[in-house]
Amino acid sequence: GCGSSESAGSGQKEKKVVIGYFPNIDHAPAMVAKEKGYYEKELGKDVKIEYKTFPDGGAFMTALKTGDIDAGLVGPGPVMNNFTNGADVKILAGASSGGTAIVASQKSGINSVEDFNGKTFITPGVGCTHDVQMETFLQDFGISSARIGGTLKHVTGNPAQYANMFETGKVDLAAVPEPWASQLVKQVGAKVIVDSSKISYGQTLPNTILVSSGKKVKEDKDVIAKIVKAQEEAIAFIEKNPEEAKQITINSIKDITKQELDKDVIDQAWKNIHFTSDVNEEVIQQFANSSVELKFLKEKPDFAALINTEFIK
Amino acid sequence: MFLQIQDINKQFVNQNTASTVLSDINLDIKEGEFVSILGPSGCGKSTLLSIVAGLTKPTSGEILLNGQRITKPGKDRGMVFQQAALFPWMTVEENVMFPLRKQMKKKEAKELAHHFLQKVQLSNYTKHSPHELSGGMQQRVAIARALSMNPKVLLMDEPFGALDEQTRSRLHHELEKIWLETKKTILFVTHSISESIKLSDRIIVMGTRPGVILEDIQVRIPRPRAQHPQMTAKLEEKIMRLLQSEIDKVVKEELAYAVNN
Amino acid sequence: MFLQIQDINKQFVNQNTASTVLSDINLDIKEGEFVSILGPSGCGKSTLLSIVAGLTKPTSGEILLNGQRITKPGKDRGMVFQQAALFPWMTVEENVMFPLRKQMKKKEAKELAHHFLQKVQLSNYTKHSPHELSGGMQQRVAIARALSMNPKVLLMDEPFGALDEQTRSRLHHELEKIWLETKKTILFVTHSISESIKLSDRIIVMGTRPGVILEDIQVRIPRPRAQHPQMTAKLEEKIMRLLQSEIDKVVKEELAYAVNN
Amino acid sequence: MQSTIKRIIFFVLILIAWQGTVRILGVSPALMPAPTDVLDELAKGFADKTLIYDIIASFRRLAIGLAIAIIIGVGLGILLAKNKTADETLGTLILALQSVPSIVWLPIAIMWFGLNEKAVTFIVILGATLVMTINMRIGIKNVSPLYIKAAQTMGSRGWDLFIKIIFPASIPYAVTGIRLGWAFAWRALMAGEILSAGPGLGYTLKFASDFGNMKLVIGIMIIIGVIGTIVDILFFQRVEKNVLRRWGLETNN
C-alpha cells in the first residue's frame, strides 16, 4: 500500500511517495534527481521519499498496478502492453529517447540491410520496443521475421549474452539499446548497421518515460506535478553537466548492482541517447499501430487515454 | 462374562471373490481364564485375535469386553504379534518402554522394561537395534513389551514359535507365574498341542475353510501339569486326532483342486 | 568332502564393542547328508547358514563347496529364510516361479511351481499376494520356492516354525521323500529336537555366547524312525540335557548381569 | 466415479469463490481477472488454434525432456545408492548444481547447444533430473536387505537383480520421483521456452506476462493444471493404487 492516498491537509500524517526506476543508463534523470535532491526539494520536508529499483518492466508494472510505487521511469513497451490489457497507467512525460541500434556480428559478414535475408536476429523480448523498431524499419526493405512469414529468424535473450552469441556465431544481428550497442562494438567488434538516428522511431519515440497510475494522477495531482518538475530539473542538469551526470549514473548503477560500467562505453552511448521530457502522443499511437501490423497486438489500441501531458512545461 | 465373542464372521475379498475366513465364531471367556487356540495353518487364528484386538473389523458379529462393545484397539488388550512387530527406529529398551511412557516416569518405565527383559533373558541387549537380534530374540522382546504393559487381556499369537524348547520352557514358566500372580485373561494362539495343555484352562480347537470352532475343551488337569503325564498324553491324543482329520480334509480338497485345475 | 566349513569365526560390532557370535566352527558335510542344527535362541544358527549361503562374510575362516571357496550367493545353495522373504510385489505363483525363470520356459516353470505349491497345500492361493496369506502359509510358499529351485545344497532356517503339528508332519514326509529321491544335501536349523531326530542323519548341537559346536551326533536309527520310539526317546533325552545345561548357563549369566547392572 | 464427482465439486467451488472474490472486491482485471474473463481468453486461443499449437509443441518438449530426465535420474540414482564414493562426490555436486535456477542455466544452454530445441530440452532435463535422482537413490537404499539376499540365493545378480527386485521394491519412490519430475519439468519448460521462437506454452506465457495479460497467464496455468490432472489420474494414481493394494499398504481393513 501507499500512504500518499491520504491527502487530507492536516499535515500530521507523514506522506510517503515511492519512486521506481531501473539501474540503467536511460534512467539517468531519476538517478540525477535522486542524487541532487530534486525530489525532496519539490515535494517538501513533509513527504518521505522512497526509491525502488526494478530489474524488469513486468515487476515494475505489477508494482504500479498494486500501488507499491506511486510513479517512476520505465520503458514504453511494458506500459503500452499493460495498458492494452486494461492496466490503469498514465504516461506523464518522457525521460530519454534514442539509443536503439541494429548491430551485426563480425562473423556474419553483414554490411548492409540487403544482407539480412535468412539471418538470425536477437532482441531482448518478442514485441519489445527494439523488436518493433527493427521490424518496422525492415518493412520498408521487404524483409520480415519468420513469425509473420518472412525469412529472418528471431530469437530473444538477455543483452548481456549477445557478445557471446556474436562470438560463437549463434546469432548474426541484434537490435539493442545503449549501452549494449556501444559495448558490442567495443568488445567484439560488432558493426552498427542501422544507428539510432535511422531506425524507425529512433529519434521520436521515448525509450524511457515517466508514468503513474490514473488513480494517483486524479487523487494527487499536486504530487505528480512536483515529480514531473523534479525530473525536468534533472534533465536540465544532465544537459548542462554531462560529465557529472555520467559519473552519477555510473555510481548509482554500481550502488544498486555492484557492476561497474566502462567509462568509454558510457561516453559512446551517451552520444546516442537524448534526454528529454517531451513525449509525442502521435508517435506513440503510430508505434502501437506498427505493433498491430507486425501482429504483436491483436487489435488496434487507442492510446488517447494513456498519455497525459498536462504536467510538462 | 468378561470377554464375549458373538457371531463373528469375517470375509476377505481377493481378486473379486469373497472368501469366508471365520464363520459364526462364538466364545465366552471368563476373567482370568487362560484360553489356547489351536488349529491348522491358515484357519483364521490370527484374524480372530486381530478382531478381538480391534485391529480388524469383522464382517458381522461383535466383541464385548465387560459388556462394552470393542470397536478400536486399546491398551486394555495387549497383543504379541506373529511377527515380532518391533519398531526398527527404537532400541530394544525403547521398544519395551514405548507403551509405558504415558503412565509412569521414565526411570520407572526403564526399570520395568529391564525387569521384563531380564525375564526373557535379554538384559544384555537393551541398547541393540531390533535388526541386530536373532529371530527368537526379537520375539522375546515383543513378549517383554506386552507383559510390561500389564493389560487386562493378553492376546498372544504364537509368541514362542521361534524359540528353542529349553528357552520356551523357561518362558512357559514365567508366563504361568505372571498369569497366576496377576490373574490376567490370556488368549493364546499356538501350534504346539503340548504347550496348550501345559498352560491353559481351556483349549479351543479350530477347523479350517472356513474357520469354525470344532471343540471347546476344558483342561481339568491339576497344575503343575508336568506331574500328570498320563492325563496330558490322553488329552494330547484326542486333540491330535481332531486336528488330523482337519488336515486330511484339507489334503483331500487340495488334491481335488489340483486335479480339476 | 562335499561341504566344508573351516574355522569360521564371526564377530558383530554393536555400539563400538565387538561381540563374537560364532567361534571356531568346523564341520565337514558329505554329499546327500541331512544335517540338523539345534541350539538355543541367538546362538548363531542363522548367521552360520547365512555364511554358508554366501550372504554374510565370516570374520575369518572359509567355506568350501566341492573344494571351491564360497564367496558369494549362488543358485547351488537354496535358502529358506527364518522370515518368509517373499517379494510383496509378486503373487504367490510368481514368487515360486522367480528362481525358475531363467532355466526353463514359462509354462514349465508354472507347472513346476504349481506342483510344489500343491505339495505345501496351497494350490488354491496361487494368485494371492503374500500379505493376503497367514504366517504359516507364507512360510510354506517359501518352502515351495526353495524346493522347486532344486539346488544341490538346501539351507533351511526353521522352515516349519510357524506350522501346526499336523501340517508340519505332512511336510516332514514330503521333505524326506524329496530328499530320498534327489539325494540333496540339507542343512536344517530347527528348534524341535524330535523333528531333528525324525529327519536327519546327523545333529549338530550348538552352544551359545559365543556360538560353538557342543556335539556332533550321528543318528543311527533306521528310517522310518516313527517305528523306533525308544531309540528316539533316548536320543531326545540326551540332546535335551545338553541344551538344558546351555540354557542354565545363559540364565546364570543373565542373573549375574542383571545384578551387576 | 465418485472421486470424479468430488473433484468436479471441488474445482467448481474454487471457481465460484474466485469469481465471487474478484467481483466483490472489485479487483482490477489487469491484476486478477475473473474466471469468466479467463475462459473468454482461452476460448479465443482455442478458436484461432494458437493455444492448440502451443500445447502440442510444449507437450512434445516435455515428453522428450522428462523421458530423458527419468532415464538419467534412474541411472544416477542407482549409481549414488550403490557407490559410496560417487555419492559423496558426484552426489554433492548434483545437489549443488540443482540449486542453480534455470535463468542461470539459460546462457550455458545457449552456449552448448545454440538457440534451438536442444537447449530447451536441456533445460527441461535439468529441471526434472534431480528429483528423480534423489528419490531413486533413497528408494534403492531403502530396499529391504532381506529381499536382496533372498534373490541372490536364487541366482539373481547384477542387472537381473536390479530389474526384478531392486526396482520393483523401490517403485513407490520412483513414482514419487516421476510425479515431482513432471511438475518441475513443466516449470523448467516455461523458463526454457523463452529460448524458442514459439509455438509453446512457455513462449506464450512469457509474452502474456510481458504484456500484463493476466487473463492469458492464468489461462495457461489452468491448461497446465488440467493436463497435469489428467496425467495424474490416468497414470500416477493408477500405478500407486496398484502398488499399495498389492503390497497390502492400504489402510482399509
Next chain:
Amino acid sequence: MQSTIKRIIFFVLILIAWQGTVRILGVSPALMPAPTDVLDELAKGFADKTLIYDIIASFRRLAIGLAIAIIIGVGLGILLAKNKTADETLGTLILALQSVPSIVWLPIAIMWFGLNEKAVTFIVILGATLVMTINMRIGIKNVSPLYIKAAQTMGSRGWDLFIKIIFPASIPYAVTGIRLGWAFAWRALMAGEILSAGPGLGYTLKFASDFGNMKLVIGIMIIIGVIGTIVDILFFQRVEKNVLRRWGLETNN
C-alpha cells in the same frame, strides 16, 4: 575423514579440468571464465564484504522459507496421505500449482504481499513445499501397517501415534523431501530476491547475469554449492546414515 579427502580430490580434479579446458580452448572469459578469475572475483566480493552481507541475507530468507515450507509440507503430506478426498482434490491442485514457474508467481506475490520480504519468503515457500508434501505423503502411505497396528494396541493414537510411529517410520522419505526442498528453495530464492532491494545472492546474481558478469555468476553458483555441501554433510548425511544404520539397511555385512 577418508570421504573428505575423496571429496577434495574430486573437486580439485574438476577445477583442474575446467581451468585446463578454458585455457586450452581459449574460451573468452565473457563466455566461461577460468576458476582463477572466479576466485579473484570472489576474493574481491569477500574483501569488500558485499558477498558476506548477501550470504547472510539470503541464508536468513532461505531458513525462514524452508522452515515454513517444511511445516506446511509435512502438514499437507499428512492430510493427503490420510484423507482420500483431500488427496483427490487438493492434491491435484497442489501438483498443478507447482508446475507454475516462479516468474509467474512473482506478480501474484507482489499483489498479495507488496514489494517486501514477505513476497520473497512466499516465493521460497512455494518452491520448497511441493517436494516436501509429495515425499511426506508417500512416506506416510508406505508405513507398514504392522507398526501402526502394534502401536495402536499399545494405546497410541492420533497425534502421539503420528509423532512416535508414523513420522519416524517415514523419516527416510522426509529427509529426501527436505533435501529436495533445500535445493528448490535456493532456486526459488534466486528468482524471488529480484523482488528484494538487496542484499542477497539472488539479487546480486540477477544483476551479474544482466550485466554479463560470468565470473560473479559462477562465483555465486559456487557459494551456493559450498553452502549446500556443508549443510548436506553436517545435517542430511548424518541423519541418513543414522537412520540406515539403525534400521539395518546398510548393505555392508
